[in-house]
Amino acid sequence: MLLEVRDLHAGIDGKEILKGLNLQVKKGEVHAIMGPNGSGKSTLSKVLAGHPSYEVISGEVLFEGNNLLELEPDERAREGVFMAFQYPVEVPGVSNSQFLRLAYNQKAKHHGQDELDPLEFNDYLKEKAKVVEMSSEFFKRSVNEGFSGGEKKRNEILQMAVLEPKLAILDETDSGLDIDALRIVAEGVNTLRSSENAIILVTHYQRLLNYIQPDFVHVLAGGKIVKEGGKELAIELEEKGYDWVKGAAGSK
Amino acid sequence: MISTTTVKETQFTEQFRNLLKSETNDDLRRLREEAFAAFSLMGFPTVKNEDWKYTNVAPLLNSQWSATSGNDDAAVDQRFDQLKAFNFRRNGFTALNLAFADLKVVHIAKETSLAEPIELMFVADENTAIFPHVLVIAEAGSKATIVESYDSPGKSFTNSAIQVIVGDNANITHYRVQRDGIDAYNVGTTEVSLGRCSRYDSTNINLGSALSRHDIDLKFTAEGGEAFVDGLYMLNGSQHHDTHSIIDHQVPNCTSHQTYKGVLNDTSRGVFNGKVFVRENAHGTDAQQSNKNLLLSDNARVDTKPQLEIFNDDVKCAHGATVGQLEEEELFYLLTRGLPMTLAKNLLTYGFAEEVINKIGIESIKSELDAAVLNRLGAEI
Known part of the structure; x- marks a missing residue:
């Protein structure tokens, strides 16, 4: 088992948002977590990535059998957990290639692999950038600064390509994307999808799932998973709307 | 009975007398004497002086400094009026600078574009005081880059001044980099005047010194000028840096941009005081000013005061200051x-x-x- 979430209760500012969440993810799987606003989707992503503002009240999260919650966010990243942000942060003054090389080398060092010098890394980066159709023009620019919404999301997927995580959590990656950007991002994710990694797609809309086919769909409402199924569940959800499952939240 | 304050200032009296003996230029000797008299009268500024409220120069005055200075540049003769225009009465430091001025003239001929930067490097020896005073005259239509750097490794006192006269349609880029050692003291003044449709772009980097102060005084004297007055101070330990700037829009249709950033760690302290004046007839002025500070420690401190004084309605002005953490x-x-x-x-x-x-x-x-x-x-x- 790559990721195992057991009866997770978590929240922010003293307010409990996740109220007993369970989830199991194996290598090679793509899971979609869907839910209406306020269902706890973002909280789950942030708790898994280790955001300091979120507090775990009880429950367990195991990553490759080890307690993920006791690791700092950077340790989780080096172990292979990646989160693509809904709102990627701008880092003025630091170039994309500089930033990516630092991140790559931190991980390489942790795993006893060779670090890359700027020239070697540039070749590696050029290869990876093809995944999201990014030109080398973006390497010199400051991280996300002045990027359009679509460019920021593509940059997130580029980071995923560079860091090759075992588990990638894509937090509302489809939000704010036009159809072309959505296609590029989705194709990038499909290229990176393999039997060696797993992907969790956190999304409000079914739209993204037309491009990235999930193996499992989980519907989150009121801080719990209220319905689970295959990719057909997403289509059913799109037709019937979230009110359909909100009723289930109470009865479960 | 002599008060301690007087001793600090009088350490220069004997040294100044010696310097005068070797001054052969009569005009210059008179100017030096006038400046030294002003210094004797004013003394060094204290924290009671509003402009020096946050910068206590006492540590610098408690040491004995051996003044090494007094060189004349023959070219000063033709530029005497410009030298005389230096506002040495600004404070005790500027008066002392002119009294001991180690003079140098940089002349950039009309319609000349210099491919290589003009490098001005100042290094003071241990326990010495240096008084560089540079006159930069960029004639009409000229273009050049000036790199002014301070790199004194040990305990020393640099008291510098640079006067930059940017002629009509001239374009001057000015880098001032202060990287003195951690026991050094550095006080400097930059006076700039801009002619018609001229451009002056400066970047002032302050990394070194126990205590440093930089005064910038920039004036637009004819229409169409554009100035950038940017800077960075990055301080560690108990370093102290103070930038005081005046950007004076005396004439219409000039543009000024000022971006100053500060990074303060440990118990360091920064001061930024930026005045922008827009005079009554200076319509069409565009003035932007910002000072952003990053405090990396709870014990670091910055006092920032951007000030706009506008006496004309037809202007575009913005200013702001921030102090924050990561x-x-x-x-x-x-x-x-x-x-x-x-x-x-x-x-x-x-x-x-x-x-x-x-x-x-x-x-x-x-x-x-x-x-x-x-x-x-x-x-x-």
Whole structure:
């Protein structure tokens, strides 16, 4: 088992948002977590990535059998957990290639692999950038600064390509994307999808799932998973709307 | 009975008498005497003086300094009026500078474009005081880059002044880099006047010294001028830096931009005081000013005071100051990419400072400052 979430209760500012969440993810799987606003989707992503503002009240999260919650966010990243942000942060003054090389080398060092010098890394980066159709023009620019919404999301997927995580959590990656950007991002994710990694797609809309086919769909409402199924569940959800499952939240 | 204050100032009296003996130029001797008289009258500024409220120069005055100075540049003769225009009565430091002035004239001929930068480097020996005074005259239509750098390794006292006269349609880029050692004292004044449709672009980097102060006094004297007065101070330990600037829009249709950034760690202290004047007839003025500070320690402190004084309605002006810490969301973002906390903090700090460094057009200076910023952070990036 790559990721195992057991009866997770978590929240922010003293307010409990996740109220007993369970989830199991194996290598090679793509899971979609869907839910209406306020269902706890973002909280789950942030708790898994280790955001300091979120507090775990009880429950367990195991990553490759080890307690993920006791690791700092950077340790989780080096172990292979990646989160693509809904709102990627701008880092003025630091170039994309500089930033990516630092991140790559931190991980390489942790795993006893060779670090890359700027020239070697540039070749590696050029290869990876093809995944999201990014030109080398973006390497010199400051991280996300002045990027359009679509460019920021593509940059997130580029980071995923560079860091090759075992588990990638894509937090509302489809939000704010036009159809072309959505296609590029989705194709990038499909290229990176393999039997060696797993992907969790956190999304409000079914739209993204037309491009990235999930193996499992989980519907989150009121801080719990209220319905689970295959990719057909997403289509059913799109037709019937979230009110359909909100009723289930109470009865479960 | 002599009060201690007097002793601090009188240490220069004997040295000044010796200097006068070797001054052969009568005009210059009179000017030096006048300046020294002003110094004797004013003494060094104290914190009771509004302009020096946050900068106590007492530590610098408690030492004995051996003045090394008094050289004349023969070219000064033709530029005497411009030298005389220096406002030496500004304070005790400027008066002392002119009295001991080590003079140098940089002349950029009309319609001349210099490919190589003009380098002015000042290094004071241990326990000495130096008084560089440079007159830069950029004639009409000329173009040049000036690199003014301070690099005194030990305990020393630099008291400098530079007067830059930018002629009509001239274009001057001015880098001032202060990287003195941690026991040095550095006080400097930059006076700039801009002619018609001229351009002056300055970047002032302050990394060194126990105590440093930089006064910038810039005037637009004819229409159509554009000035950039940008800077960075990056302080560690108990370093203290103070920038006081005056940008004076005396005439219509001139543009000024000022971006100053501060990075303060440990118990360091920064002061930024930026005045922008828009005079009554200066319609069509566009003046932007900002001062942003990053405090890396709870014990660091900055006093910032951007001031706009506008006496004309037909102007576009904006100013602001911020004092903050590293953004938690930015840090979290870097952590989730596997950067350890220290490296993440250093990278964000570096990025903050780089915004000023990145505008530097000479690659060698830029990469040297890049390295200096990283060295200051103790980081490998």
